Amino acid sequence: MSPDHDAESRRRSMNGLFRRFLTRRDGATAIEFALLALPFFIIVFASLETLLAFSAEQLFANANETMARRIRTGIITSTNTDRAAYREAFCEEIKLLMPCSDTEAQTEDRLFIHVESFASYADITPAVSIVEDNLDTAAFKFAPGGKKSINIVRAYYRWDIITDVVRPLLSNVTAADGSTRNYLMVATTIVQTEDYK
Secondary structure: OOHHHHHHHHHHHHHHHHHHHOEEEEEHHHHHHHHHHHHHHHHHHHHHHHHHHHHHHHHHHHHHHHHHHHHHHOOOOOOOOOOOHHHHHHHHHHHHOOOOOOOOOOOOEEEEEEEEEEEEEHHHHOOOOOOOEEEOOOOOOOOOOOOOOOOEEEEEEEEEOOOOHHHHHHOOOEEEOOOOOEEEEEEEEEEEOOOOO
């Protein structure tokens, strides 16, 4: 056999193999699944993470209102509760979806609290600012007022975002260590304390 004949027969067998590959359908489903599985699961995980983040944010807002109600009714005052005890009580309210670390009451890592009293509503300071893509906590304090005082109760929580696809859409601050970006949850409640005994 001539070399031309061998080359021609190899070409025919390759063409036949390629034609058979294009016409066969028994592996099409597996190939389609392989192509579509990754985007599908990314969308599913992103949707679940978004749902979880917004559910946690609602829990966080409710916890802030609960703590503000305790200040309003005199259950929490500057004389019977210190900053660490307040933070522990707040952590207890949000532990279902947002567990605090063991040292969170003493060292702020994820949960940041600001409670301050004012003489009038006009004196209330604006929301704390984000400085260089990070939360500015320099002016944070725990100083609830006495009877009939106006109090602002603010809470901030750094929520970790797991799915990379969602991170650019949800994140609004840099993590404390600067490694990743977090979704900063913010809850604010203004109350006037009652004339409690």
